[in-house]
Amino acid sequence: MSILSTQNLTIGYSKKGKTDVVQSDLNLELRAGELVCLIGPNGSGKSTLLRTLVGLQKSLSGKTAIDGKNIAGISQHEKALLISLVLTDRVDVENATVKDIVSFGRHPYSNWWGNSTEEDDKQASEALEMVHIQKKANHYLNELSDGERQRVMIAKALAQDTPIIMLDEPTAHLDLPNRVEIMLLLHKLAHKTQKAILLSTHELDLALQAADRIWLMGTDAGVECGVPEDMVFNGSFNRTFESRSYFFNAANGNFSMNYPMTGKVSVSGNKTRLYWTLRALARAGFEVVENADVRILVTENGWQIDNKTISSVEELLLDLTQLVMIDTTPGI
Amino acid sequence: MKSRHVIIFLSLSFLTLGLFLADLAWGSIPVSVREIFSVFFGKGADAINSEILLNFRLPKAITAILAGSSLSVAGLMMQTLFRNPLADPFILGVSSGASLGVAIVMMAATLLPVAFISSGWALIVAAIIGASIVLLLVVGVSFKVNNAVTLLIVGIMFGSIAGSLVSVLQNFSNPDAIKLFVMWTFGSLSAVTWNYMQVLLPVVLIGIGMAFFLQKRLDGLLLGENYARGLGISIQQTRFLIVIASGLLAGGITAFTGPIAFVGVAIPHIARGLFRTSSHKILLPATVLCGASLLLICDIITQIPTYTLPINTVSALFGAPIIIWIILKRK
Numbered sequence: 001m002s003i004l005s006t007q008n009l010t011i012g013y014s015k016k017g018k019t020d021v022v023q024s025d026l027n028l029e030l031r032a033g034e035l036v037c038l039i040g041p042n043g044s045g046k047s048t049l050l051r052t053l054v055g056l057q058k059s060l061s062g063k064t065a066i067d068g069k070n071i072a073g074i075s076q077h078e079k080a081l082l083i084s085l086v087l088t089d090r091v092d093v094e095n096a097t098v099k100d101i102v103s104f105g106r107h108p109y110s111n112w113w114g115n116s117t118e119e120d121d122k123q124a125s126e127a128l129e130m131v132h133i134q135k136k137a138n139h140y141l142n143e144l145s146d147g148e149r150q151r152v153m154i155a156k157a158l159a160q161d162t163p164i165i166m167l168d169e170p171t172a173h174l175d176l177p178n179r180v181e182i183m184l185l186l187h188k189l190a191h192k193t194q195k196a197i198l199l200s201t202h203e204l205d206l207a208l209q210a211a212d213r214i215w216l217m218g219t220d221a222g223v224e225c226g227v228p229e230d231m232v233f234n235g236s237f238n239r240t241f242e243s244r245s246y247f248f249n250a251a252n253g254n255f256s257m258n259y260p261m262t263g264k265v266s267v268s269g270n271k272t273r274l275y276w277t278l279r280a281l282a283r284a285g286f287e288v289v290e291n292a293d294v295r296i297l298v299t300e301n302g303w304q305i306d307n308k309t310i311s312s313v314e315e316l317l318l319d320l321t322q323l324v325m326i327d328t329t330p331g332i
Numbered sequence: 333m334k335s336r337h338v339i340i341f342l343s344l345s346f347l348t349l350g351l352f353l354a355d356l357a358w359g360s361i362p363v364s365v366r367e368i369f370s371v372f373f374g375k376g377a378d379a380i381n382s383e384i385l386l387n388f389r390l391p392k393a394i395t396a397i398l399a400g401s402s403l404s405v406a407g408l409m410m411q412t413l414f415r416n417p418l419a420d421p422f423i424l425g426v427s428s429g430a431s432l433g434v435a436i437v438m439m440a441a442t443l444l445p446v447a448f449i450s451s452g453w454a455l456i457v458a459a460i461i462g463a464s465i466v467l468l469l470v471v472g473v474s475f476k477v478n479n480a481v482t483l484l485i486v487g488i489m490f491g492s493i494a495g496s497l498v499s500v501l502q503n504f505s506n507p508d509a510i511k512l513f514v515m516w517t518f519g520s521l522s523a524v525t526w527n528y529m530q531v532l533l534p535v536v537l538i539g540i541g542m543a544f545f546l547q548k549r550l551d552g553l554l555l556g557e558n559y560a561r562g563l564g565i566s567i568q569q570t571r572f573l574i575v576i577a578s579g580l581l582a583g584g585i586t587a588f589t590g591p592i593a594f595v596g597v598a599i600p601h602i603a604r605g606l607f608r609t610s611s612h613k614i615l616l617p618a619t620v621l622c623g624a625s626l627l628l629i630c631d632i633i634t635q636i637p638t639y640t641l642p643i644n645t646v647s648a649l650f651g652a653p654i655i656i657w658i659i660l661k662r663k
Contacts, residue, residue, distance in 0.1 A: 056558060080564030089556045094417075096554070096610040107552055107563040114548035114613065160563075 003163055003196050004030040004053070009062035011045060011052045019060060022048045026062070026223055028215065030198055032163065035190040037207035038200040040217030041241060046200040049217070050168050053198075054083050066164070080108040084160035086153045086167040091141070098144070098152050099137045102127055105159030127158035131185060147178035154182070158189070167199035171206070179203060183210040208232070208253045216240055261287040263324035269298030277303070277313070284317050286324070294323050337614060340606055344621040348397070351628035355393040356385060358635050363389075388522065395524040396631045397624040398536045399589050400599070402581040404623030405543050407596030408603070408615060409574050412550045414474070414483060417658060420596035421582035423484065425466040425491030427591035430583050431517065432494040433462025438513050439505040456531055456587040463583030466490050467575045474571075519590035519644035521631055532588055539581035540620065546573055547612040554610055592627075592644055594651020599623045601658050626650065 006028045012021040022045035030036060038046050051057040053064055055071050064071045066082050074082075084105065093101065105127065106120040116124075128134040131151040136144065144152065150170055157165045170186070171179040183203070187210040190197045198215075201207050207214060208228045216224045216231060218240040224231065231237060237248040241255070249256040262285040267277060277298050281288060297304040302311045305323070310316045357363050363381050371382045407420035414424075421427070437458040470487045502510050516523075524532055543550075549570045552560040557567050582596065603618035604610070627643075630650060634641040 054562070056561060075564075076561060076566050077564035080562060083562070085559065085562035087556075087558050087562075089558055091555055091559070093554045093610050095604055095608050100610060101555075104552065104555060104559075104563060107548065107565075110548070112545070112548060114551065 001032050002029045003032050004028075004064065004066050006053070006064045007062055009052070009064060010060040011048050011057075012060050013048075014058075014060060021060060023217065023222065024060075028223060028225065030164065030196045031213075032196050033190060033194040034196060034212040035187045035210060036196070036198045036213045036215055037211035038198060038215045038217065039202075039204060039207055041219060044217040044219045046217060047168055049223075050166055050198070050200055054085060054166055055079055077108060080160070080162075082162050083164045083166060084157035084162040086150075086157050086165070086170055088168050088172065091149070091153065093141055096141050097138050098128070098133065098141060098155075099124065101141060101152050102137075102155045102159050105156040105161075108160065123161055124155075124159045127155040130158055130189060131155045147174050147182070150174065150178070150182060151185070154185070158193075162195070164196045164198070167197070169200055169202070171201055171203055179206060183207075186210070187212075204237070204255070205253050256282075259283055259285050261285055263287070263294075263320070264289050264292040265294045265296055265320065265324070266290055266292040267296045267298065269296075270300055273298050273300075277316075280313050280317065281320075284320070286320060294320065296320075337607060337609070341617070341621070344606075344618070344625065348621050348625050348628070351625055351632070352393055352397065355396065355628050355632050356389050358632050359384075359389065360635070360638075387526070391524055391526055391529055392522045392631065393628065394529065395521045395532070395589065396627040398532060399521065399585045399592060400595060400623035400625070400627030401620040402536050402539060402585045402623075403592060403596040404599035404603075404619040404626075405540055405616060406578040406581040407598075408600040408612070408619045409543055409546070409550065409578050410596070411600055412553050412612070413571065413574050415554075415556065416484065417601065418597060418655070419484065421463070421467070421578050422591065422593060422596055423491075424470050424487035425489075425494060426463045426579070426582045427586055427593075428491035428494035428498075429462040429464075429466030430459040430586040431462070431591060432498055433458035433460070433583075434516060434587060435498045435501045435513055436462075438516070439501045439509045456535065456584055459587030460535075460579060460583035462494070463586065464576070464579035466494060467579050471571055471575050516590045517644075518642035519592050519647075521589055521627075521643055523590075524588050528588055532584060535580055535584035539577050539584065540616075542573060542577035542580070543616055546570065546577065547616055550574075550612040551610070590644060593648050594655065595623060595626060595647055598651045598654040598658075599626060601654065602626075 006026050009026040009028070010021060010024040011026070012019060012023070014020070026049070038049065040046050048057065052059050071079065091101070102124045103116060103120065106116060106124060107114070109120060110116060125134065125137070128137055131154050133148060133151050133155060136148065141149065141152070154167070154170070167186070171182050174182065183206045186197050186199065189195065190212070211228055214226060214228050214231055216236055221240065224236050224240075226236070232250050232253065241248060246255045246257045259282050265281065265286050265288060267274065267281070267288050277296070278288060294305065296316070302309055303316050304310070305319060310319060353365055353368065356368050357365055361384060363385060367378065367381050368385060371385050403421075410419040410421055410424060411417060413419070434455055437454050469490055470483065473486045474483050502513070549560070549565050552563050552565045553570065561567055585592070599619050599622050600615065603615050603622050606622070607614055607618050609615065627647070630643055630646040633646050634643055
């Protein structure tokens with residue numbers, strides 16, 4: 001079920017009569033119970049799109065509708081009941097406990113004096129449990145690590161109890177375990193709570209694993225939407241992140257570097273060691289072909305070139321350089 | 333509310349009450365607490381004592397309470413609005429704006445009708461307009477600039493401009509007007525007579541009432557403006573209301589007592605330190621009590637020497653060390 005949709009949305013900046021269009025004619029759709037990752041190179045307009053969708057920034061043309069209602073026409077307060085945010089803005093509140101911060105999520109529901117009801121307390125503590133930080137409920141915010149802070153902000157968004165949650169780069173500044181954990185958490189939450197969760201990220205490999213759907217933004221190329229695997233198969237990533245120095249490796253979902261290739265070798269042998277041997281060869285600039293003059297046999301505990309046994313990669317590369325140099329020098 | 337908070341609130345209330353009585357009793361002519369009660373409740377009180385208390389010390393003590401709480405509440409709102417621990421209406425140029433307004437009225441007095449100036453309205457209106465104009469300029473700039481430090485510098489610059497305009501005015505004024513103005517800048521709590529109190533009290537009550545009305549939005553602003561918008565708070569309107577409330581409080585007080593420095597920046601930190609909370613529901617009444625107590629203490633100190641000290645110097649002696657402590661603590 002689509003909960004948020006855009007029609008011919010054009011985003012960008014308008015300053016002193018000059019308009020700077022970042023993306024135009026976007027027709028996007030966000031569905032309940034799905035985790036959507038917004039991916040794109042720097043400057044493609046991820047943050048601009050998010051800010052426009054939540055109404056922090058005006059669109060240049062087109063419209064965004066939530067539940068069929070145009071967001072330009074609904075009040076700030078109504079919007080707060082539909083979308084909750086996790087931003088990159090650093091939150092530094094002196095003397096505020098984790099619980100205080102999460103309770104901010106209940107603001108749109110409380111009266112002007114801000115008295116919390118039992119329902120508010122229940123929602124706040126459930127949110128704390130969902131992000132697994134209930135043990136630190138009474139800790140002060142400045143006692144937490146970056147990963148814990150991010151989870152507190154997600155809990156705040158959950159306590160706001162909106163059908164849509166948007167997160168701007170929630171995994172930035174986190175170490176690998178925390179990045180994985182936050183992504184998994186968001187994936188689980190989307191499915192469990194049937195919320196639509198949209199986040200922007202630079203973590204392509206994590207997004208490919210966790211996202212139900214990807215919005216891929218290219219610089220002036222519009223936004224391509226689809227299930228991650230479909231987008232791998234149709235080559236979308238390579239088109240968007242086109243570059244001479246790296247390419248999207250469909251075999252493992254990572255970016256691989258394009259090394260300048262100077263020599264040719266052929267390789268065969270043991271499977272596990274083969275993978276790492278190929279990586280070392282690529283880095284050193286050896287292209288692996290079927291029938292080269294130099295043949296490497298990868299064995300259980302070493303390598304063999306022309307029956308000479310080599311025991312370390314360092315030695316292997318040194319030998320190869322000498323062998324192939326002799327081969328290729330006349331050509332240069 | 334936690335029980336710890338109740339205990340601190342109760343002790344602060346008793347402290348304020350005790351200081352209020354001490355402020356009434358202290359002075360060049362000591363008046364005992366028993367006599368104070370007989371003046372207020374009983375008969376047979378000494379005529380001189382009752383004159384001193386009712387027409388001099390009582391309005392002064394009430395002014396101390398009003399000034400202390402107003403400046404502190406204005407400081408708390410500014411610190412939350414700008415998310416800067418050093419913001420207060422005075423650093424952002426409000427006092428200079430108010431000074432400019434007062435200077436214009438005092439030194440251009442010959443151009444205005446005498447009745448208007450002597451009513452007290454002229455000063456308060458001029459000071460509030462001066463204070464609000466500077467604050468509005470600062471807020472106007474704050475829409476363009478997101479960096480709090482830049483904003484502070486801009487506020488200080490507006491303050492300097494207002495300050496130099498005051499100097500220009502002084503240059504062309506007669507010595508009597510200049511003396512009157514310089515006396516005003518020293519700050520004094522005793523300038524507020526019962527007549528002026530009828531003007532000052534409503535202004536302060538409206539300002540503090542607005543602050544309490546805004547407390548939930550102030551809480552939301554702690555997360556930053558974008559998060560606050562996400563919680564359904566209208567930023568433009570809230571900023572505007574905060575500026576008006578601070579302008580009323582700081583401008584109104586400054587008009588009558590002269591610029592009293594440091595109270596606005598220091599008291600909110602004392603309140604936060606005491607209550608260990610960020611909730612304005614608790615911090616607002618806390619700053620009211622702490623501010624009132626501090627200014628009562630300052631007023632008592634000004635009475636100790638034979639010649640009364642200007643309140644501004646005493647509050648600075650208290651406030652400046654607190655600011656230093658804040659800076660060192662936040663490192």
